[in-house]
Amino acid sequence: xxxxxxxxxxxxxxxxxxxxxxxxxxxxxxxxxxxxxxxxxxxxxxxxxxxxxxxxxxxxxxxxxxxxxxxxxxxxxxxxxxxxxxxxxxxxxxxxxxxxxxxxxxxxxxxxxxxxxxxxxxxxxxxxxxxxxxxxxxxxxxxxxxxxxxxxxxxxxxxxxxxxxxxxxxxxxxxxxxxxxxxxxxxxxxxxxxxxxxxxxxxxxxxxxxxxxxxxxxxxxxxxxxxxxxxxxxxxxxxxxxxxxxxxxxxxxxxxxxxxxxxxxxxxxxxxxxxxxxxxxxxxxxxxxxxxxxxxxxxxxxxxxxxxxxxxxxxxxxxxxxxxxxxxxxxxxxxxxxxxxxxxxxxxxxxxxxxxxxxxxxxxxxxxxxxxxxxxxxxxxxxxxxxxxxxxxxxxxxxxxxxxxxxxxxxxxxxxxxxxxx
Ligand SMILES: Nc1ncnc2c1ncn2[C@@H]1O[C@H](COP(=O)(O)OP(=O)(O)OP(=O)(O)O)[C@@H](O)[C@H]1O
Ligand SMILES: [Mg+2]
Numbered sequence: 001x002x003x004x005x006x007x008x009x010x011x012x013x014x015x016x017x018x019x020x021x022x023x024x025x026x027x028x029x030x031x032x033x034x035x036x037x038x039x040x041x042x043x044x045x046x047x048x049x050x051x052x053x054x055x056x057x058x059x060x061x062x063x064x065x066x067x068x069x070x071x072x073x074x075x076x077x078x079x080x081x082x083x084x085x086x087x088x089x090x091x092x093x094x095x096x097x098x099x100x101x102x103x104x105x106x107x108x109x110x111x112x113x114x115x116x117x118x119x120x121x122x123x124x125x126x127x128x129x130x131x132x133x134x135x136x137x138x139x140x141x142x143x144x145x146x147x148x149x150x151x152x153x154x155x156x157x158x159x160x161x162x163x164x165x166x167x168x169x170x171x172x173x174x175x176x177x178x179x180x181x182x183x184x185x186x187x188x189x190x191x192x193x194x195x196x197x198x199x200x201x202x203x204x205x206x207x208x209x210x211x212x213x214x215x216x217x218x219x220x221x222x223x224x225x226x227x228x229x230x231x232x233x234x235x236x237x238x239x240x241x242x243x244x245x246x247x248x249x250x251x252x253x254x255x256x257x258x259x260x261x262x263x264x265x266x267x268x269x270x271x272x273x274x275x276x277x278x279x280x281x282x283x284x285x286x287x288x289x290x291x292x293x294x295x296x297x298x299x300x301x302x303x304x305x306x307x308x309x310x311x312x313x314x315x316x317x318x319x320x321x322x323x324x325x326x327x328x329x330x331x332x333x334x335x336x337x338x339x340x341x342x343x344x345x346x347x348x349x350x351x352x353x354x355x356x357x358x359x360x361x362x363x364x365x366x367x368x369x370x371x372x373x374x375x376x377x378x379x380x381x382x383x384x385x386x387x388x389x390x391x392x393x394x395x396x397x398x399x400x401x402x403x404x405x406x407x408x409x410x411x412x413x414x415x416x417x418x419x420x421x422x
Contacts, residue, residue, distance in 0.1 A: 003281035006247045009274040018244040020236045028227045029056045038197040040206045043229030046271030063153035070167040078177040082141035146193040165201025179213045231268035254292035265404045299404040304418045310401040313379035329413040331370045336402035343391040356411045
């Protein structure tokens with residue numbers, strides 16, 4: 001097997017050679033599906049939301065159809081994307097039929113499957129009464145979508161997945177359309193298809209985005225927000241590593257040291273873990289061997305391949321030369337040590353003092369001023385929270401990149417050059 005067959009950092013479909021079950025999240029999905037509400041699954045990009053729900057739906061034999069909200073945003077309408085979704089599915093089945101803007105059905109070729117019956121019936125009615133047939137029969141795109149999914153699923157449970165919720169956050173009209181759809185499922189006409197909605201996206205607090213929506217109250221009663229999907233557990237990260245390198249039949253020396261570094265630099269974000277493992281695997285490909293000596297060059301290669309823009313942003317915010325105190329670089333290093341997202345001023349000050357005791361002894365530190373400066377860079381890596389009492393990383397990859405980039409020797413901080421990569 002080749003490294004890229006086992007480690008697939010951007011693959012849409014689950015790769016069995018490196019897949020790890022995430023029990024806590026599967027349980028949370030299970031609870032969500034038991035309830036009567038629709039479901040909102042959220043977490044940063046690359047944390048594994050899509051793999052997670054795909055695994056869950058497969059394990060539970062729940063059928064699904066995916067509507068891409070990025071596409072809806074591009075087209076300016078959810079309806080258009082419903083049509084595309086059904087048409088794409090029909091094309092896959094090679095029925096040769098499509099629904100058009102008006103929702104009417106069109107013949108393009110041969111017939112097959114259950115859809116044939118629907119189309120033939122439609123055509124008969126259309127012939128009989130040209131004026132009214134379209135209204136009575138051809139469904140508007142959302143209902144056509146529900147009908148298609150229900151028929152495809154037969155009596156099994158079915159869910160309509162709305163992917164990439166973040167794509168419509170600034171599009172009031174689309175948010176409203178989505179809100180309407182959720183409420184419409186209570187209506188008998190739509191409810192008869194017995195289909196649940198699963199919304200997937202990066203932001204938390206879905207109701208915040210519907211706050212301008214008139215029926216916000218009823219909506220919040222109909223959607224359940226699940227536990228945030230974030231980094232994997234330590235155990236899951238180890239399993240991913242072991243499972244992958246066993247699939248590749250590699251001999252792994254210093255396993256614990258490599259895994260500990262892997263967990264540290266990637267912050268246990270699944271996509272990043274896969275990226276890093278792919279680099280490790282390629283490095284050891286010739287003799288099917290891994291050892292811990294190569295970790296520094298793997299860091300550099302990883303930054304170069306996956307985080308180069310992030311690296312530039314960090315480079316820009318660092319002190320260009322190591323000043324006698326070097327407070328800014330010390331602060332950046334301490335930011336990389338934090339486990340949680342929130343950056344509190346007193347915690348950062350404590351960290352700076354404990355990591356750099358000689359350089360801070362008897363000196364005042366003004367973490368607020370330093371963090372403000374860092375947050376005002378052209379590409380800000382941190383941001384102040386609305387309350388103004390803490391900061392957070394604008395993107396988790398900044399923390400990873402800081403971890404892979406900054407080197408502490410004694411009390412001096414320097415950065416690794418990515419141009420040194422062989
Ligand atoms: N359970 C898992 N086991 C192993 N690898 C995983 C797992 N979940 C995700 N990954 C890895 O992380 C990558 C990203 O996962 P996924 O596409 O599910 O993230 P996402 O949260 O949906 O991201 P986005 O918001 O960008 O769509 C996958 O392609 C895969 O390489
Ligand atoms: Mg996804």
